[in-house]
Amino acid sequence: MNIVSLLSFLSFTIAVAFISWYKTRRENLQTSTGLFFANRNLGFLVVGGALFFTNISAVQFIGENELVYTNNMSVIAWGLSSIFAMLVVSEFIMPVYLRSGISTTPDFLEERYDTGTKRFVSIIFLVSYVVNMLPSVLYSGAIAFNGLFHVSETFHIGYWETIWILVWLIGGIGCLYTVLGGLKAVAISDTVLGIGMFAGGILLPWLALRYLGHGSVKAGFDMLLSAHREHLNAIGGPHDAVPFGTIFTGMLLVNLYYWGTEQYIVQQALASRNLAESQKGIAAACVGKIISPLLLNIPGLIAVHLYAHLHNTAEVFPQIVSDVCPPLLTGYIAAITFGAALTTFNAGLNSSSTLFILNLYKPFKTWKQQAVTERQLVRTAKRFELLVCVTAMCIAPFIAFAKQGFYTYLQMVSGFFSVPIFTILVVGLLHKRMPAIAAKVGLTFFIVTYAISQLWIDTGLHFLHVLALLFVITVLLMLAIGARFPRETPFEQQWNNVVDLQPWKNRHLWSGALILVMVLIFVLFSPLGIAK
Template sequence: MEAFVSFGLCTLLIAFISWYKTKSTNLRTVKGLLLAGKNNGYLIVASSLILTNLSANQFIGENESVYLNNLSVMAWGITSVVAMLLVSEYFLPIYFKGGMITTPDFLAKRYDEDTKRLVSIIFLLSYTVNLLPPVLYGGAVALTGMFHLPSLWGISYWQSIWLLVWLLGLIGSAYTILGGLRAITISDTLLGIGLLLLAIVLPFYGLRYLGKGDLALGLTLLLSKHTSHLNAIGTAQDAVPFSTIFTGMLLVNLYYWGIEQYIVQQTFAAKNLKEAQKGMALAALSKLFMPLLINLPGLIAVHLYAGVENTASIFPQVAADTLPNTLLGITTALVFGAAITTYNAGLHGSSTLFVMNLYLPYLEKKHKTPTETQLVRTAKRFELLLSMIAMIAAPFILFVDSGFYTYLQRVAGLFSMPIFTIIVVGFINQKVPPIAAKIGLLFFMVAYFICEYILVLTIHYLHILAILFLLTVFIMIAISFCYPSKNTKAISINLSHSLVVPWKNRHIVNVVLLILMVLIYIIFSPFVLAS
């Protein structure tokens, strides 16, 4: 009962503060609803980036991977620091100078409106298939395990997943539809504080439980037994081989932090480029500490449980067994909030793409001028439609026979890397024509689908992504030699100068972050802890 009470109080407190801080924002305008009034400072930007990135999928998927393999899965978070710093230095200035609301806006300026529309549709398809349903499913799995709901309610595991998927979906929809991006970013900040505390509390209780009440003994056991699980240098047999860090993983992380709409929109809501860059740096620092929260429970589980049948339940099982009831309730509220905030951001990013890139251009083509009220109403209706689709589809992920987190990343490559490729080529080469972008998109998607789901290849999917990236770049540049683009104008600056002044201390901070990243890898390697 204590766990349920603390869960309810924590969830309601976050919701109340989010509502209170949002009520002064005009949500009847596109700027107010979709860009949070464009008034967020770096602390809110950083919190929004981390909480939008951090969903129950990572709590579930990464701890499962650590239990089954080793710490190599932490590369997704730790090495994302490199991508985040590159995005901060090179991508964000282009976005802010261009006054962009969605990342496909760049494609319209660089290629043409047809390319922008095509990519917007691919984005929406990706969110519908590989973002919104998995987020709901991951949250449902976590809540089911933490509260042991099937036995508590006297229902099956399948029924519990269905009920919780709809609970998460309805609450997430209400947050997004009623509060807009401002409510999302405020709740993200509050949840960020809570997760920071959880990153301290969960290891403490988990290690003490492992040591049967002795924290030092628990830590000693963790570092002295099953040391192969402490290795972050993955082999070819692991979920994340070390070599993939330098190929497909770098590309995927660059796409995620620099192009993925529901992530990048958090920086678009910043007051200016300086605040956005500071927020990205603080978020990068947070990523270096994330293994304490989303990997350590998996390590503890290696010592506590043998032969777990449903490995997706590793994180909730560790939390339920090691935390006091009150803290378990608060932890569940934070995981619940992390699931909802990613779901919110996905819904919000989808409606922004649909309204600004598809619906509004359609009306303009029909020579119709919509009011702000019409656009806002359409955005909310589209969010509701997507939410219904996601809630129906999510429970069926239970029947996926591969590892949950690996499944997500493999499917994501089908949508993300083609978009990333044509945007990067657009950044570096002004002569590539619109037809090359369309051919590049089609080639990459078809080739990746064939390599992953038709052919039986032994090469890791992240290496396949890197190879197809290079092939697609070559094809696009080859086309540009035959049919060079006539539109070679640089993106014009249509924002006031003060909004695009970069953060002057960013280079010093970037070097420190990179050094810390390398040190973490050295510590979790056969040279130190995994010896």
Template sequence: MNTIALLTFLALTICVALLSWIKTRKEQLHTLSGLFFANRKLGFVAVGCGLLFANINTALFVGENELTYINNMSVMAWGVTSVLAMLVVSEFIIPVYLKMGISTTPEFLALRYDNSTKTIVSIIFLLNYIINLLPSVLYSGAVAFNGLFHFSEHYQIGYWTTIWLLVWVMGIIGGLYSLLGGLKAIAVSDVLLGIGMFTGGLLLPFFALKHLGDGSLQAGLAKVLSSHTDHFNSMGRSGDAIPFGTIFTGMALINLYYWGTEQYIVQQVLGSRSLADCQKGIALACVGKLLLPLLINIPGIIAVHLYSGLSNTVEVFPRLVADVSSPVYSGFMAALMFGAAITTFNAGLNSSATLFTLNIYKPLAIKRKWDVNERDYLRAAKRFEMLICLVAICIAPFMMFAKGGLYTYLQKIGGLFSVPIFTILVVGLLTTRVPPLAAKVGLFFFVVCYACTQLVFDVQVHFLHVLAILFVMTTLIMLLIGKWKPVPVPFRLAGNSMVDIKPWKNRHFYTFLLVLMAVFLFVLFSPLGLAR
């Protein structure tokens, strides 16, 4: 274990925490709006960095580099195509949320369908966070830090024990950070991390290529461009974890769900001070997503030339960082990954408490006429955060047994919770007479059928294609129920905006540029470009 790297990591992490505390110590956190939405005062830089770092975590660093190492650049599609999804969401879905003044995405479903639909969807969200999101962030963070600092080797303790210890440390720190700082502290940390990533973080390929070329950047680049060039191919092969055709089916649906429905993502934009700031922030996050292959894919390609036959491929990224960079830079990258993991974990905790408090606990208290006030709701929210934090800590180490690569496993399990919710949201947005019964039947049909295809029957169809097929089938079932039992009064959007909803006037020009950049990346990493 390198002492200089560890001290650099600790110094940078403490500085970020200290600056976040200084910026938020006067923030009003004794209200639900202050704790969950930063009092709806976030500017576009905070929104953009918040979106990016709610999305970026160690699971992304570790998982995508692992898949690039095993397969090729086809895994890049998750991030690059998400830009298109983000732009669609920015134009068509977020304006609806801000106009209606909602606090959670299930709240829209309550207005469109009924309260029981909201409760069901809130429970599905919470299950996804508790089983999938929060444990994966802690586990991948533990793997990354053990790979960087070699705790298990230095202290002569087993790998399994080391992962447990690191998961507990990260979970406790993340839980305290979320409880004490709320969304505002998370947003401040995200801005600082964004500055770090867009400066020093993107230098990792430079150091890796110099290491590969024995000190010469040109020699390292020549090696990467002259051999194993099939790893540059973003079009992929049929046997890859992410076949190219899935971009147009289940991947598109998951990305649209993620950026337009996922509570811990949407909550970042619901805290914005205006629709224009929100749309600018989404555009800024898109720029970050287009730069991210330098951190989450290219290192995996360089690792192909450095390591062969790794027994534990999940350690590709942390091992590369530790081997190719100076101790100071290793400490810097450790701080960046730790911050990314903690902010995603915090965002998940904060959103889970939001869902529980506003969609489950508060309606129950009103229905049963409990004598509760704002302070009682805050207390319930913080207790719930502590509870799910402990549950996630206990589940996280068992992510070690995921098969087929950590990132693919997470997406496959996430599909069980995500696309069913997105399906009923889309039908709710595009129709006015489909009844609540259709939403409940649609959720049940989708979840049961998808679970059967992944856990019971071997259908020999990629899970992303299965999601797309079930999306179409569920939509048709909901429309048929709408024809059979339409609601007597058609749904109408009601305005209750808490912020200015005037859109950003230059958004279409920047949308064109961002789409052009996304297409360019696919051409660059294809048989027409570097994969020749």
């Protein structure tokens, strides 16, 4: 373990923590609005940074570079295609949420359907966070940290034991961060780390190319384009990690769900001071998605030329960082990766307690006719965050046994929770007389059928195509129920906005430019471009 790398890591990490503390020291965190929504006063740069870096975690650093190394650039589709989904959410879904003045996405489902649907979806969210999202963030962070600092080799500890130690270290720090700082601290640290990531995204590929070219960046770039050209292709075939056709089926649905329904993502945008700031923030996050392949994909591409074989392909990213970067930059990249794990974990913890307190605990106390103060809500929220944190830390190390690769495993499991919720949201928005029973039946049918298709029956289809097929079937099922048992009166949204709803006037111009750049990147990494 290089002492310079360690000092660089600690310096940048402490600097981010100090900035977050300084910016939030006067925030009132003794109310649920302050703890969960930063008092709904975030500007667009903070919203954009929070959205981008809450999405970008060590999961992407580890998982996407691994898939580029073992397969090709087709995995880039997850990030690039999300730009379109983010802009759709910005234009059509975020105004609906802010108009309702909701605190959680299940709140809107309660308004549209009933309280039972809200509770059902809240429980699905919580299960998703505890068994999938939070453990995967901890696991990927542990892999990255061990690969960058060689913890197991330095202290002569077994790999399995090292992962356990690092998972609990990251989880403990993340829980403390969330409990003490609330959403505002998470959002500020996301913004600072986002700026740091852009700097690292320029330096790491440059150093890696120079390393590949034995001191010449140009020679490294020429080698990158002259050999292993199949890895340059982002247009995935039927047997690739991300077949190109899935972009227009299940991937589109997953991205629309993620950016428009996922609580720990939507909560960042709901904390904006008005609709215009929210839409600007989403556009800023889209710019981040365009730049992010420099750290999430290009290192894996260069690693193809550096390493003929790696025993553990999940360590592609930390391996190339430790090999090509000087100690000072290694610590800097480690701090960004560590921060990415922390901020996503913190956002997930904050949203878990938001869902539990506002959608389950507080309604239960009201039903029992027991008065509950804001201080009691905050205290209970912090205790619940601690419980969720410990549970996730116990689950995380076992992800090492996933057979189909870490990132593919993560996306496949998220399908149990994501598209079913998005399905009932879309149908509820478009069909004004859809009854609540249709939403409950649709959710249950989708989850059970998807579980059967992934765990017991081999359909021969990519899981993203299965999600799209089940989406269509579930919509038809809900329409049939709606035709047989329609609502007595059509749904009308209630206006309860707590922020200004004037939209951003330049949003269409920026949206067009962002979509054009997205398409051009796909063309660049295709047989029409550098992957000839």
